[in-house]
Amino acid sequence: MIIEAISAVIIVVIALLLYLGGRRVRYTSVDYTVIGLVGVVFGVVFVPWWTVYYIVKAVAGPVGARLATYGLWFMAAPMAAVLVRKPMSALLGETVAGLIESLIPTAGGFTNLIYGFAQGLASELAYAAGLYRSYGPVVSALAGGLAAFPAVALDAVLFGDIYPWDYMTWIILGAFVSGLIYGLVAYLVGRVVRP
Amino acid sequence: MSKLSVSAAFIITLTLTSLAFILDDLLALALLSTLSFALTVKNIKKVKWVYLLLLISLIGVLVNALMFSNKGETILMVFGLPVRWGAVIAFAKVSLKLLLIAGAGSWFILSYTPLEVARGLERELGLPKGVSFSVAYAFRLMPLLARDFKEIQDMRVQRGRRRIPLTPMDLASMLTPLLRVGYERAFWTGVAVELRGFRLRRVKREFKLFYKNGELQDFSAVGA
Known part of the structure; x- marks a missing residue:
């Protein structure tokens, strides 16, 4: 319940920040093609990553699996933000990646779009909190980490991944740390791609 | 012959997927997942690996149910491990939810090409x-x-x-x-x-519930 409440608060805060911060944004065709690029790269990478996730889960358990693999699913948002550097780019990047993953036949179907939208919103919070002035390593890592909250909340609702409270804390922490690491990787890659 | 529009199919698929999150009733889940699976049966060869992946993921669901929901009356013993009523219910619920999601998603993908989806969402749903x-x-x-x-x-x-x-x-x-x-x-x-x-x-922009014959065509956004 607490995770769902935190996620709901995050979504409301972000919606407000997006409304206030994103009013003056103007996207060019180049921004859209870059978002399309991020969407297709991650949309395609997300699909086989499920297999990696299940293998790691079998070996290292739920916490280890989240720590090692979850962050990749959060990478599209910081990557899009680093490459486009405009408000809402994180949300768009993650949502388009989720939509593309949904349109490639996967067992996840349209849940990918729902996850992508929720994770993108949470990631956007990191940039919105800094009033979109910084797209640096700390903010990118945080953008990756924040996406863990809606992801774990949706897992709890859909897959019934609800564990005893102390174990749940480890799961959230594992997903959060994974998001931080992969968010930082997204920044490092993005810095090379768009110096 | 008319065909359901992309936007209508998108809304139906999204609703079915959302229901998988919300619904907790086994009977309702069983009905909806059977319906969504039945919609894909005709072209199941094209999405057979979706169901294969689903079967693989069910192993994880089973382990999860046995580890964290194995409560209540014991139904059977497997290799000395008691399988209780709670684990069976939890496994059935999550399996049906996943079947509903996979079925709905597969039906949508089998019905339209990605470019038709992009055009449909733009023209009909205001994307x-x-x-x-x-x-x-x-x-x-x-x-x-x-x-x-x-x-x-x-x-x-x-x-x-x-x-x-x-x-x-x-x-x-x-x-x-x-x-x-x-x-x-x-x-x-x-x-x-x-x-x-x-x-x-x-x-x-115009919302349509059905397309008439030949109305649904690919478009080239890049060349637009």
Whole structure:
């Protein structure tokens, strides 16, 4: 319940920040093609990553699996933000990646779009909190980490991944740390791609 | 013969997927998942690996149910491990939810091409033309990226590295050249599209429940 409440608060805060911060944004065709690029790269990478996730889960358990693999699913948002550097780019990047993953036949179907939208919103919070002035390593890592909250909340609702409270804390922490690491990787890659 | 519109099918699929999150009643889940599965039976060969992946994921669901929901009356013993009523219910619920999601998603994908989806969402549901363009461009980019990815894999093998990325740094070393090449391509495509007046392009918006014969056609957003 607490995770769902935190996620709901995050979504409301972000919606407000997006409304206030994103009013003056103007996207060019180049921004859209870059978002399309991020969407297709991650949309395609997300699909086989499920297999990696299940293998790691079998070996290292739920916490280890989240720590090692979850962050990749959060990478599209910081990557899009680093490459486009405009408000809402994180949300768009993650949502388009989720939509593309949904349109490639996967067992996840349209849940990918729902996850992508929720994770993108949470990631956007990191940039919105800094009033979109910084797209640096700390903010990118945080953008990756924040996406863990809606992801774990949706897992709890859909897959019934609800564990005893102390174990749940480890799961959230594992997903959060994974998001931080992969968010930082997204920044490092993005810095090379768009110096 | 008329065909259900993309937007109507999108809303139905999204509703069915959302119901998988919300519903907790076994009977309702069983009915909806059977219905969504039945919709894909005709073309099941095209999505057979979706159901194969679903079966694989059910192993994890079973382990999860046995570890964390194994409560109540014991039903049977498997290798000395008691399987209780709670685990069976939890497994059935999550399995049916996943079947509902996979069935609904497969039905939608089998019904339309990605470019039809992009056009439908833009014209009928009011998706911003830029976002629709991003999706259309992404699908056009897919074969090129697949070729680039294979070349990067071959180069990694020649340098004695892993073909498949296993660590975050492996992933970084594969994504960097892939995105670097893709970024250049995306940048110049964006410039070309901008010069061709993408910003001025007007979208005729109208919601349709059904398409008449021949009304559904692919479109080329890149060339628009």
